[in-house]
C-alpha cells in the first residue's frame with residue numbers, strides 16, 4: 133500500500149510502475165473508483181458491476197452491460213488485451229465498435245498499466261450471471277455501423293501524453309481529469325452528433341445527462357468558478373460541498389462518491405489542473 137502511494141506521487145510519471153499481487157489490485161480498485169465505472173455499470177440496488185443501469189440520451193436508452201468476472205454473462209472470458217482494446221479503442225473482442233455512451237473517448241487516455249490493474253481487480257471480484265439488456269435506440273443507430281462512422285469522425289484514440297512544459301503535478305492532474313474522472317464528458321457542450329466541442333472544453337453544458345445544466349468549471353470570473361479558492365475546491369472534490377454550504381446534486385453526486393476517494397496528493401494535482409484551465413466566458417442557465 134505504501135509503495136503504491138509513493139509510486140502514485142512519483143514526480144516523473146503520471147502513473148505508477150508495474151506492480152504485482154495485492155498492490156496491483158489496490159491500484160486497480162483505485163483507478164476503477166476514480167474513473168466512475170461502478171456507477172454506470174451497477175443498476176439501482178443491483179449487484180456491483182453487473183450492469184443494467186439505464187442511460188437516457190438524446191439518441192435513445194442505453195443499458196450498461198455486465199462487466200463482472202462471469203465467464204458468459206460478464207467479461208470473465210476476456211483476455212487483458214480484449215479489455216484494453218475496449219477501453220483504449222472502443223472495440224469489442226469480436227471487433228465491433230462501441231457507442232460513445234461508454235466514455236472510451238476519455239478512457240482511451242488511460243495508460244495500459246492502469247487498465248491492466250482494473251482488469252485484474254475486476255477478475256478478483258464476485259461474478260454475476262445477470263444477463264445484458266438490449267439498448268433501445270433511435271432507428272438510425274440500431275446498426276453498430278453508426279458507432280463505426282461516429283468513431284471515424286470524432287474519436288481520437290491514444291494514451292495520455294505528458295506535456296513536458298508543464299509540471300509533473302499538472303500532468304498528473306490532467307491525467308486524472310481527462311483519462312480517469314472524464315470531467316469534460318459532462319462539463320463540455322456537444323454538437324449535433326453528440327461529440328464534445330473542444331473549443332468549449334469544461335465551459336459547461338446546458339443539455340447534460342438527464343437534461344441537467346452542467347456548470348462552467350473553467351476559472352472564468354462570473355460565468356465559471358474563477359472566484360472559488362483552493363479550499364473551496366478541496367471541500368467540493370471531497371464532499372460535494374459548495375462554497376454556499378449547499379451540497380451538489382444530480383449526476384455530480386455519484387462522481388463525488390468516486391473522486392472523493394482521491395489521495396490528498398492526487399486531489400491537489402487535480403485542483404492545480406482545474407485552476408490552470410483557460411478561462412472561457414460561457415454562461416450556463418442564469
Ligand code: HEC
Pocket residue numbers: 164167168169170172173187194195196197198199206207215218224229230231232233234235239250
Ligand atoms: C457513462 C456511463 C459509463 C461509464 C462511466 C463506464 N461505462 Fe462501460 N459501458 C457503458 C455503456 C453504455 C456500454 C455499452 C456500449 C455499447 O453497447 O456499445 C459500456 C460497455 C463497456 C464494456 C464492454 C462490455 C461488453 O460486454 O462488451 C466494458 C468492458 C466496459 N464498459 C468497462 C468499463 C470500465 C472499466 C469503466 C471505467 C473505467 C466503464 N466501463 C465506465 C457505459 C459506461
Ligand code: HEC
Pocket residue numbers: 309313314315316317318319340341344345346347348349356357368374379380381382383384387391406
Ligand atoms: C456525469 C456527469 C459529470 C461528470 C463526469 C462530472 N461532473 Fe461536475 N457536475 C455535473 C453536474 C450535473 C453538476 C451540477 C450539479 C448540481 O446542480 O448540483 C456538476 C457540478 C460541478 C461543480 C460545481 C460547479 C458550480 O459552479 O456549482 C464542479 C466544481 C464540478 N462539477 C467539477 C467536476 C470535476 C472536477 C469533474 C471530474 C473530476 C466533474 N465535475 C465530473 C456533472 C458531472
